[in-house]
Amino acid sequence: MNPLRKLAGQTAIYGLSTIIGRLLNYFLVPLYTYQFAEPGEFGVVTELYAYTSFLNVILTYGMETALFNFSAKADDKATVYSTALLSVLLSTTLYLALALGQADTLAGLLRHPDRADYVRWVAWIIALDALAALPFAKLREQQKAKRFALLKTTNILVTVAANVFFIGLCKWAYDSGAAGWLAWAAELYDPAVGIGYVFIANLIASGLTLLLLTPELAAAKPRFDVALWRRMLAYALPLLVAGLAGMVNETMDRVLLKYLLPPDIAMEQLGIYGACYKLAVLMSLFIQAFRYAAEPFFFSYYRQREARELYALVMNWFVIACSFIFLGVMLNLDWIQYFVGAKYRAGLGVVPILLMANLWLGVFFNFSIWYKLTEQTRFGTYLTVWGAVVTLALNIHWIPRLGYMGAAWATLACYGSMALLSYVLGRRFYPVRYDLKRIVGYPLLAVGIWQLTERMPALPFWAEFSFDNALLLVIFALVVVLERHRLPGPPPLRPS
Template identity: 65%
Template sequence: MLNYLLVPLYTYQFSRPDDFGVITEFYAYIAFLNIVLIYGMETALFNFSVRRDDGRLVYSTALLSLWLTTALFLAISLWQSSALAELLGYRSNPQYVIWTAWILALDSIAALPFAALRQQQRAGRFALLKTINILVNVAANVFLIGICKWAYESGQQDGLLGWAATVYRPDIGIGYVFVANLIASALTLIMLLPDLWVRLRFDPALWHKMLAYALPLMLAGLAGMVNDMLGRILLKHLSPGENALEQLGVYGACYKMSVLMIIFIQAFRYAAEPFFFAYYKQQDSRILYAVVMNWFVIACSIILLAVMMNISWIQYFIGANYRSGIDVVPVLLLANLCLGVFFNFSIWYKLTQKTYFGAYLTFWGAGVTVLLNFLWVPWLGYMGSAWATLICYASMALLSALLGQHYYVIPYDYRRILGYPLLAVILILAVERISAYTQYTRLEDILIHNAVLLMFVFCIFIVEKFGAGRAFLRV
């Protein structure tokens, strides 16, 4: 949440949406390259550590592999930074490429120690280091953009503010976002040094097995990132008119308004994958997976309704010049809900060692994303990209559910999985229709909308507490 609170800082300090468009574009590239540089080794660590007695050998082998590939990537990126900057359309800012390469390298080296903490269920240290990373990032952003930029633009000359004004360089501008991220990533890696201090051993046979398991997951993750991020990159090239980077900035800022759903799903994924692997040998594991899915959908449905019932004031999360894209928020909330459902459904191919199905499913999603973006973005702009994301994730979740019931049957309650989000959407549409024909004060509007939210939560309580779910969802 602290990290996402930087969005108001960016959108209010940099009022031109094309400035935020730069960040949106580069962080889309970062998301893609993170998948490539880690190439599924996190999940491979989880899988092979529970199947072999020598977990340290598994960790060391994966660690050495990542170090070598990361060093190669960093060397090439720094060598060709000017050419890459020109290719991306940032000929005058090659430092963006250099800073991005260093961020990627540091985060890739840190990825496996963080995965080991998850695998060892050391949640306290994991949370502490992640929180410090976020706090340092936030503090660096607030200092460089919030304080130094303000001091420079207001002409401060005396004391600490005068010194802060001398720190700020207007030619860097939005590039301070990269600088702050780089500072946080470097400090995090320093704090992870004890976890990197291991007896280094490399087992070629084990490494080949890990790659065979991990590479399909990398392809699946890469295709999955196409589903999530490609729309943002294509917006720059497919948007109608000459304000493509501005549209990208508006879309990127409004995407952040689905912050609660994104944070919940991210936190769930951190915990769920090692949890699923740890319990797969238990006799009642499949029932447990179904229960987890049920409560996951409940939580996501509540978040969906909570955000939309309070969108009248949540919109001030971003600057005024970015609010024209507010209509994408409910679509993107639903899309992320479907992504979380897909993640739950897809545990079957990881547990059964059929990880190639992950690649098939996400390549399907990537095809849907590319096709619909090319069809809809020139016509609908960023709304086309948002709808393409929703249809992509929904179709992937459906296909994974159908395949999973053939290869690894889990007794999911599909009435609840479909019923709760559907009820939330119906309530959103009903409230919007009623609001269009009535006039309330801002306070009355907020109170009525949140009363609807409380009714929804109470309905869930009744269904889950008294076991009336099946009869209710039939209605």
Template identity: 50%
Template structure:
């Protein structure tokens, strides 16, 4: 199979688990926002913000390290995997033990002294998910995308089912049949804790499904190899941690920086967290692409046409991301019903966050320069610059603009990181990306969004009608400019297929 076609097909398969599966999970947002007031949902947003930081730390960058070292001819892939997985298990067991011991002072520090159990449940979720990261990486390296997707979908389905069971069925049973078994399972005092319990059960079951991937542990833990692995991988922790600052810090610090009382700040956090979910389609596509793209970039690096392939991947990636941006913003009057009425006052942040995530996706593509040249420490510095920018802009803008300041800070950070990474990449690993065409598509997306907003708000045009027309116009331009020429080149390529078998040095 053509490598680019294989990358696209695997992105689609991974998308079954991340895009389709998590979109189903995304449907829980109406349940949460119609069940809990904004101040309580703010607690969920805050905890998941903290979880993002710890998830990066608890994987130690070993996913990328495993991909890099397992492709080295002087090392056995099973030994690399066993060493990385064994270390992850030990480290995460130590983490959970620490949470259990210090749960009460930690809960008091976070201003939840009445619910120290939240920390224990969340610590267990983080540990289970971190340990599962290596088995999933192994499935990705073996191109077992369908098994990967199947396990992810089962986990998501179980989490959704348990959320509905606790928050709908058991709660209703408590009102209608107070002596029933289901009614006894529901305690109103637990409240949002049922969201955490559902995720904990789903994470535990996922790990059970991954048990066949733990057989490689019999190869043991090579301490010398572990040192080399960590030397390569730990800068990825800095990169990931800084990236998580850019992605999650706003929801972690909003309640401390908003200029209102605690109850109002938590309400604002809940609104922002719910509206952030409306940018999830972009995030999920980027995640699915990352799952397929990272193994592809490493495996394809030695080919003569690798850089050309990377440039093509970037162009079509941006084309699809702009499509997602337009799909959500042009039909925002439909998407807004995924959150309760109380939360819709924050819809203005959605286009900003979508564009921010689009730049994040471009940065993910650009990151191949430091991964393929083993300059992960330089990549860490780029992420740290972004993190410093995020922290500074949030501290500056949140007291002035509220949660909109957080959205603009996210966009500014990812745009700056993209520019810096592109400049460094052109020096250390130059790829001739079609910058002009990429910029044109970004500008086209913004113009169509701005035109739609003006025609709807100022001229009173029907939102879905003009939105459909503008989306069709975008697809027509893409078809004429980049799909038709691509199809036109396919036939001549087949005529010269035998030449593709020539050794690289003769081309």
């Protein structure tokens, strides 16, 4: 099969589960922002999930990528898998014991002394997700995209169903004083838990997902190769540092908003920013689906003579797709904004900035495959640490002055500078002839078209909706015509 089509097909499968599932999760945002009208309540969820991002990276410490790398080069893939899995199992058990034992202390340090239960639930979620990470990575390494997609979709569907049940039904029944056959639902709802039902729903889904991964867990033989483990750690630990720095880039803005803004508005501003961040979901969904498929794909083809031309071609189509996502969201923001409650819409200005920031994050991922292919993962650390420095410096400078808008601009500056540096370094260590005119040109074209439509006279909603989306289709058709000679891709390659 043509490798580009194979990558597109696997991206579609990963993307189908990720996009459908996360879109369903995205539809929970109206549930949260309308049921909990005060942004400060949603701010607690935004804050705690920001911490989970760091802990998820710490508890997997680069073992997923190490699994791909060492499995691709090993005759005994089973030992590679079992060694990585047993390592993560032990470290996760130690973490969970510590987190549960110190939950009250942690809640006090986070300035939520009355929400120690939230801390316990989040600790369990993190542990269960860490234990599931290696089985999911194994499915990707074996290119079992359909099973991966099924399990991920199940996780999201259960999360959505539990949220709808606890917050949509039980809270509504409680608030409305429902009687009769709905009285049981009102009795199930505890107002003291409140928005903590978000974590309970997630915990139920994570537990079920790990249970469904039992065949992959059971497939690991009781083998632990100490020498191999040390080599895997040497490869993976720079990725851990890079991953932590990456989480600084991705989520530290939500932490700093709480501590750099006046206490009387901090949680409200954090809630607004967290809700509007969700409106950029389509871009992050596409990038996540692409990464699931692309990382093992790039490793499979890196020894082929035409691999670098293939990587450049993948980049072109990736940027085109991201540019259309940006344009599609911005041309439809007039109605998309109603997915968040009225008090949250003050933050809509961050949406185009965050969309473009995520686009350049995806470009960075494409550029940076060189240091993974050449086993120079220390450069991943250097690049993401650079991004973390930019993130911290600009957030500290801009948040007190610009609020959440400063956080959004810092995110764009971070990912843009990381992409540029990775490209420069890649040209030295693993040169690929990327088409820079297209990589820069298509995003600029998307921003330009959006700005032109913003300056057009106001039209009735139906007319503006029809015009904007017809324009989007016309531009899409023109791009397909202009790029059609690139659609077939290079001759088929056999993966190594």
